[in-house]
Amino acid sequence: MKQFIDLQLIRDSFSFVISGLPYTLGISFASFLLGLILGFFLALMRLSGKKWLTLPSTIYISLMRGVPMIVVLFVLYFGLPYYGIQLPALLCALIGFSLVSSAYISEIFRSAISAVDKGQWEAATALGLPKAKTIRYVILPQAMRIAIPPLGNVIIDMVKSSSLVAMITVPDIFQNAKIVGGSKWDYMSMYILVALIYWVLTIxxxxxxxxxxxxxxxG
Incomplete structure (x- = not known):
């Protein structure tokens, strides 16, 4: 009878599976940083009160939050070649995760900025601070304290969701686990190994x- 988990296989293949960790973490953190930048400007567009800024940002955020990540990756990696645009799998992963994460991050920034007491805006205006400096020195430091917990949830979710890049051949830890599982006919052991790795990363x-x-x- 075949054993449920092959510990020897896990030990022998661990170094190969974990070799994909730089891809897993690199894609997650690089996309998160790009998403922070884009998300911040999207939040400012939503809060601007100007229809020509709020409308496109609202549509973009709704679209990116409404489309599954795997669909975005497939459009970039498999869809664009039909129009003569061939992007490397890693670049597709970075673009896809950055675009989608920015939509969620923008809503976090928007709600955090809106949560700052209006008296802070009024006090800064009374002191003669321009709007850009008010946001940078008065509002953002307070908003970031509010935004940290949900932003932490976003990066954790991105690390776990990064396993989807295996579907477009990026050699992350999940893709490496699939390769070993397929060659040894033991996907269960490999999936349990990769699940434990993601769990440790999450902790x-x-x-x-x-x-x-x-x-x-x-502080």
């Missing part, structure tokens, strides 16, 4: 998020 990110929240509270 580390949660600890980092908690540490950052404590520092912000003390």
């Amino acid at each position: 580390l990110l949660e600890q980092g998020q908690a540490l950052l929240e404590r520092r912000l509270r003390l």
Whole structure:
């Protein structure tokens, strides 16, 4: 009878599977940083009160939040070649995750900025601060304290969702686990291994998020 988990296979293949970790973390964190930048400007567009800015940003956010990530990746990697645009799988992953994450991040920024007491805006205006400096020096520091917990959830979700890049041949940890599972006819052992790796990564990110929240509270 075949054993449920092959521990020897897990030990022998661990180094190969974990070799995909730079792709998993690289895609997740690089896309998160790009999403932060784009999401911040999308949030400002939503809050501008100008229809020519709020309308396109609202449509973009709705679209990116409404389309599954796997569809975005397939459009970039398999769809664009029909129009003569061939992008590397890694670039498709970075673009796809950045675009989708920016939509969620923008809503986090928007709600965090809106949560800052209106008296802060009024006080800054009374002191003669221009709007750009008011946002940078008065509103953003307070909004970031509010935004850190949901932003932490976004990066954790991105690390887990990065497993989807295996569908477009990026050699992340999940893709490497699939390769071993297929060659050894033991997907169960490999999927359990990769699940444990993602779990450990999530725990580390949660600890980092908690540490950052404590520092912000003390600061």
